[in-house]
Amino acid sequence: MAAIRIILATYRRAHLLPRALASLQAQTFADWVCELHNDDPLDPAPGELVRGVADPRISYHPHERNLGVTGTFNHLFSPAAEPLVALLEDDNWWEPRLLEALVATLQQHPDAEVAWSNLRLWREEDDGTWTDLQQTVWPVPPHPGQRRFDWPQLRHVLGHVHSNGAALIRARTPADHLLPAATAPGVAAAVRERSFHFPLLLVEEPLANFAITRTSARAHEQRPFFQQQVLLAATFFHHLKPGPRFAREVFADARHKPGRTTHVLALGALLSVAGLRWLRFLRPADWAWVFTWAVRHPRDLVAGLSGPRHLAELWTYLDRHTARQAAHAAPLQ
DSSP states (O other), rough: OOOOOEEEESSSSSHHHHHHHHHHOSSSOEEEEEEEEETTTTHHHHHOOOOHHHOOEEEEESSOOOOHHHHHHHHGGSSOSSSSSEEETOOOOOOOTTTHHHHHHHHHHOOSSSEEEOOOEEEEEETTEEEEEEEESSSSOOSEEEEEOSSOOGGOOOOSSSGGGEEEEESSSGGGGOOOTTOOOHHHHHHTTTTOOSOOEEEEEEEEEEEESOOOOOOOOOHHHHHHHHHHHHHHHHSSSHHHHHHHHHHHHHHHHSSSSSHHHHHHHHHSSSGGGGGOOOOHHHHHHHHHHHHHHHHHHHHTTTHHTHHHHHHHHHOOOOOHHHHHSSSOO
């Protein structure tokens, strides 16, 4: 039995997959097994790559049908003997010390279920070269260490803090982390983070690389993403009593970010009686903006308000796990 089981997920990225696989083989922590999952039944390249590297730790798992991002990532939490699991996506790659650092972090903190690394951002250029953007997901302090995240954070209303492609997870209750099939890729990390046991631990040193690619073979549907963000907000607002400072920060963040989300928060608060108490933190100008948005986007309005009915399994999943998080959370200030 290995210490870590890794899911390497690929879909029509034969030109990038070798880089990801090579970064796994270069890890200083070598006690792992890897399942390479190919989500395109008609693409022979991943199987040829596995046969070519001939590493007994790597097994090939072609899907008989396309499962999509959520279905593929759910393989990470299938029953397994390994105590730790990790996900590597075909367009990203790891620095050699990633697994070593994350294993050490979890050993130092037996109460933590998830540790993940900071990521450096790279952009794919038109000619196929890669540019280091000299940016990281999290600021890197002069002396990088570990940063602890308890629940809830401001990001937890609509999003998440961890990066699933740079994380090591204890497989204590894997069934809790299996997402409903309808979960949109854009919200999957946020939905799954509601099921994690906190604290989560960030290794501030960037030991993974995140690729901003020119194109994607995966479809991104905006309305399901919006509808499911409303469900994230609704379950958060339903189970947590607003603290004035926290609530003001939530709406200020929504108001000022480039992709304004005030309407998402408003619709989420409207979906439950308990959530209505959050609406007192909306300003008159916010209500005017939400009203204007609703007039211009009536179909999105209906989709947002009908989410609990049309996405009942996802709604139940979020409601159950958010209730558990709220039961252990300190009161919001």
